[in-house]
Amino acid sequence: MMRLLAMIGAATLGGLATVGRMALFTASTFRHLVTQPFYGREFGQALFQIGFLSLPVVGLTALFTGGALALQIYSGGARFSAEAVVPQIVAIGMVRELGPVLVGLMIAARVTSSIAAEIATMKVTEQIDALVTLSTHPMKYLTVPRVLAATLVMPALVGVGDIIGILGGYIVGTERLGFNAASYLQNTVDFLEQRDIVSSLVKGAVFGFIAALMGCYYGMKAGRGASGVGAATKGAVVAAAVLILVANLILTEAFFSI
Amino acid sequence: MITISGLTKTFGNNAVLRGVDLHVDKGQSLVVIGGSGTGKSVLIKCIIGLITPDAGQIIIDGQDVTRSGHDNLLHRFGMLFQASALFDSLPVWENVCFRMLRSGQSRGDLRDLAAEKLRRVGLGPDVADKFPAELSGGMQKRVGLARAIAADPEIIFFDEPTAGLDPIMSGVINDLIREITTEMGATAITITHDMSSVHAIADQVAMIHDGVVQWHGNIGALDQTDDAHVRQFITGSATGPIPTLR
Numbered sequence: 001m002m003r004l005l006a007m008i009g010a011a012t013l014g015g016l017a018t019v020g021r022m023a024l025f026t027a028s029t030f031r032h033l034v035t036q037p038f039y040g041r042e043f044g045q046a047l048f049q050i051g052f053l054s055l056p057v058v059g060l061t062a063l064f065t066g067g068a069l070a071l072q073i074y075s076g077g078a079r080f081s082a083e084a085v086v087p088q089i090v091a092i093g094m095v096r097e098l099g100p101v102l103v104g105l106m107i108a109a110r111v112t113s114s115i116a117a118e119i120a121t122m123k124v125t126e127q128i129d130a131l132v133t134l135s136t137h138p139m140k141y142l143t144v145p146r147v148l149a150a151t152l153v154m155p156a157l158v159g160v161g162d163i164i165g166i167l168g169g170y171i172v173g174t175e176r177l178g179f180n181a182a183s184y185l186q187n188t189v190d191f192l193e194q195r196d197i198v199s200s201l202v203k204g205a206v207f208g209f210i211a212a213l214m215g216c217y218y219g220m221k222a223g224r225g226a227s228g229v230g231a232a233t234k235g236a237v238v239a240a241a242v243l244i245l246v247a248n249l250i251l252t253e254a255f256f257s258i
Numbered sequence: 259m260i261t262i263s264g265l266t267k268t269f270g271n272n273a274v275l276r277g278v279d280l281h282v283d284k285g286q287s288l289v290v291i292g293g294s295g296t297g298k299s300v301l302i303k304c305i306i307g308l309i310t311p312d313a314g315q316i317i318i319d320g321q322d323v324t325r326s327g328h329d330n331l332l333h334r335f336g337m338l339f340q341a342s343a344l345f346d347s348l349p350v351w352e353n354v355c356f357r358m359l360r361s362g363q364s365r366g367d368l369r370d371l372a373a374e375k376l377r378r379v380g381l382g383p384d385v386a387d388k389f390p391a392e393l394s395g396g397m398q399k400r401v402g403l404a405r406a407i408a409a410d411p412e413i414i415f416f417d418e419p420t421a422g423l424d425p426i427m428s429g430v431i432n433d434l435i436r437e438i439t440t441e442m443g444a445t446a447i448t449i450t451h452d453m454s455s456v457h458a459i460a461d462q463v464a465m466i467h468d469g470v471v472q473w474h475g476n477i478g479a480l481d482q483t484d485d486a487h488v489r490q491f492i493t494g495s496a497t498g499p500i501p502t503l504r
Contacts, residue, residue, distance in 0.1 A: 037360060121346075129308050130343040134357045134405075135332040 025217045029147055032139045042145040050111050050146070050212070051153035055160065057110055058103050062094070062161040065102055066168025069093055074177050086177065087187035090169030095196045096256070099162035101248055104207030107154065108240035112215040115146055116236035119219025120229040128220070143216040147209060154208025155201040162200055199255040206251060207244045214240035259284040259445050260305065260413070265314035266469075267300055274300045275311070276469030282462065287439055287446040289460035289477075291453075291491060293500060296466045298449040299340075302415050305447065306335055318413070333357070336411035336444075338435075340418040342402035344390035350376070351386035354404045375404040379434055396427040403431070407438055414439060416448040420455050432458035453492055456480070465491060467500065 070090050077083045119142055122128050128138045166188060173179040218236035222228045265278040274297040282288045292298050303309040305316055307328030316323050318331060328335075344353050351372035352359065358368055373383045379400040390398055399419065406414055419435060420428035432455050439446045439459075448459050456463060457477065464474040465488050473485045480488065490498030 039360075125341055126339045126343040127345055129303070130337070130339055130345070132308055133306060133332065133335060133337045135329075136356070 021221070022217060025220070026213060028139055029143050029213065029216075032137065032144050033148065035140075037140065039141050039145050042141060043149055046145045046149035047153055049114075050107070050150050050208075051157060054107060054110055054157060057106050058157050058161045059164050061102050061106050062099065062165035063168040065098055066090060066094055066165035066170075067172040068168075069098065069165070070169035070172040070177065074173075083177075086169065086173050086179065087184045088191040090173070091166055091188040091192050092196060094165035094169070095162045095192060095200045097248075097252070099165055100158045100200050100203035100207060101244070103154070103158045103161040103204065104211065104244040104248070105241055107150070107157070107208065107211045108214075108237055108244060111150065112211045112236050112240040113233050115212060115215025116219045116222075116233045117229055119216060120222030120232035123220065123222045124224055124226075124228055138220065143213075143220070146216055147212040150208035150212035151205050152208075154211075155204040157208075158200055158204030162197075195255065199251065202255075203248060203251050206247050210243045210247060211240045214243065259286075259319060260447070261315075261317040262301075262305070263315045263317075265301070265304060265316065266312045267297070267304060267309065268312055273469055275304070275314075277314070278466070278469070278471055280464055280471055280474065282445055282447060284445055285443050286461045287436075287448070287459055288462045288464060289456050290447065290449045290464050290466060291451060291456060292449075292466035292472075293451065293491070297469055298466055299417060301466065302417055302447060302449050306337060306415055307332070333409065334412045335415065336406035336409065336413070337415040338399070338402045338406045338417065338419055340421050342390070342398040344398055344401055344405070346390055349387050349389055350393070350401050353390065353401060354386075354408050356405065357409050371408070372404070375408050376401070378407070378438070379404045380430070395422055396424075396430070399423065399427075399431055400434070403434060403438070407442065410442060411444060413445045413447070414442075416446065416450075416459075418450055418452075419448060420450065420452045425454070428452065428454060429458070435459050451491075 070086050073086045073089045073093075074083050077085055077089075119128075122142075128142075131138050131141055170181075170184055170188075173184050174181045214236045218232040218239065222232035260280075260282045262278055262280040265275050266273070267275040278297075278301060280288070280290075290298050290301065300309060304311045305318075307323065311324060314324065321331070323331060344350075345356065348356070351369050354372040354375050355368040358371070363371075369386065373386055376383065376385055381397065381400050381404070385393070385397065385401070390401065393401065403419075406416075416435060419431055423431060435446070435448070436459055438444075446459070448455065450456065460477040460480075462474070463477055463480050465472045465485075467487050472487045473483060475483065480492065483489070486499050489495075490500050496502050
C-alpha cells in the first residue's frame with residue numbers, strides 16, 4: 001500500500017515538475033520574443049516550412065473529412081427527416097470544430113515532430129552549445145522564430161482547411177447527394193456567423209503556438225543519443241496533441257458557452 | 259589570463275569536479291589530460307559558461323565570470339567541438355562566419371572572409387558552398403577549426419580535437435592548431451587523451467584525476483615526472499593507481 005502511494009506521489013511530483021518546466025519555458029519564450037535581436041531569416045524559413053509546406057496535408061485532410069462529414073450528416077439526418085441540413089452542419093462542423101482541430105493535429109504530427117527531432121539532434125550533437133559559444137541565444141535563434149511563425153501562419157492554414165473542408169462537403173453534396181449547387185453555397189454562407197470564423201482562427205493561432213512550443217521544449221530537453229531524439233519527438237507530439245485537445249475544449253467553452 | 263580556483267561540480271550523486279585549481283598565462287597553450295569521465299569536458303564547459311559550477315571561481319582577465327557571467331566575454335572565445343558541431347542546415351561558409359552574419363557586413367564580404375579562413379585550414383574555396391553532411395570527418399574538423407578562429411578570438415578551446423580521426427589527419431589537425439594559436443598569439447585550452455596531441459600542442463599540461471588536478475607542469479617535465487598517475491596515463495598501462503573499471 002505504501003509502495004503504491006509512493007508511486008502515485010512520485011508520478012504527481014514528476015507531472016507537476018514538467019508543468020512547471022513548461023511554464024518557465026513558455027515565459028522564457030515570451031521574454032525573448034520581445035527583446036532583440038530578432039532572427040528574421042530564421043522566421044521567414046519557419047513561415048515557409050510550417051505554413052506553405054503544410055498546405056498539401058492540410059488540404060487533403062480537410063477535403064476528405066468535409067466529404068465524409070456530408071455523407072454522415074445526410075445518412076444520420078435521414079433518421080429524422082433532416083437531410084436538408086447537410087450544408088449548414090458541414091459548415092458549422094468544419095469551421096467551429098473539425099477544421100481547427102484536424103489542422104492542429106496534422107500540424108502536431110508534421111511540424112511538432114520535425115521541430116523536436118531537429119532541435120534534439122542539434123542538442124545531442126552539441127550544436128546548441130556551439131550557438132551559445134557563438135554569442136547566439138538558442139531560445140532567440142531556434143524557439144522564437146518557430147513559435148511566432150506557427151502562431152501567425154496557423155490561422156491561415158485553418159482558414160484554408162475550413163474552406164477546403166466545406167468544398168469537400170459541397171462536392172459530395174452536389175455530386176453524390178443531389179443538392180443544388182447554388183442553394184448549397186447560399187445555405188453555407190447564410191448560416192455561418194462571424195463568431196464561428198473568429199473562433200476558428202483564434203483556435204488556429206493557439207494550436208499553432210502549442211504545436212511549435214512543444215516541439216521546441218522537448219527538443220531542448222532531449223536526452224543523449226538517438227534514443228533521446230526519439231523520446232523527445234514522441235513526447236512532443238503526444239504533449240502537443242493532448243494540449244491542443246484540452247485548449248480546444250477551453251476555447252469552445254469560452255466562445256460558445258450557453 | 260585564466261585562473262580557476264576551488265571549482266566544484268556535482269551531477270546528482272556524482273561529484274565530477276571536487277576542487278580544481280588551474281592557471282593559464284596569456285598566449286600559453288594548456289592541455290588537460292585525464293581518463294574518460296574524469297571531468298575534462300565539464301571543466302572546459304564551466305570555463306566557457308555552458309555549465310554553471312556549484313562553487314569556486316573562474317577569473318578571466320581579472321573578471322570573475324562565476325559572478326558576472328560570460329555574455330560580455332563570448333566574443334573573445336572560439337571553440338572547436340569534439341564532433342565539430344557544425345550547423346547542418348547552413349552551408350560551410352555561413353558556419354564559418356556565423357558570429358558575423360548579423361554584424362552588418364555584406365554577405366559577399368563574409369563569404370570572402372570564410373574562404374580565407376578555410377584556406378588557412380587547408381580547404382579550397384569550393385568547400386564554402388557545401389553542407390557539413392557532404393564533408394568527411396577530417397574536413398568537418400577543419401571547418402570547425404576555421405569557425406573557431408573566424409573572429410580572431412583571444413582564447414580558443416579545443417575539445418578532443420583529434421577524436422575519431424586517423425593518425426595522419428590527427429597530425430594535420432594538431433599541426434594546424436599549434437600554428438594557428440602561435441600566429442594568433444591566442445591562449446588555448448585543449449582537452450584530450452591523445453598523447454600525440456599533447457606533445458604537438460602543449461606548453462603546459464594538467465592531468466585531472468578524481469575531480470582534482472593531479473599534476474600540472476611544463477610539457478618538458480611531463481615525460482620526467484614520477485607521478486604514478488601520469489606515468490600510467492602516458493604509458494597506457496592497465497596496472498597502476500588509476501582504476502581501469504570506471
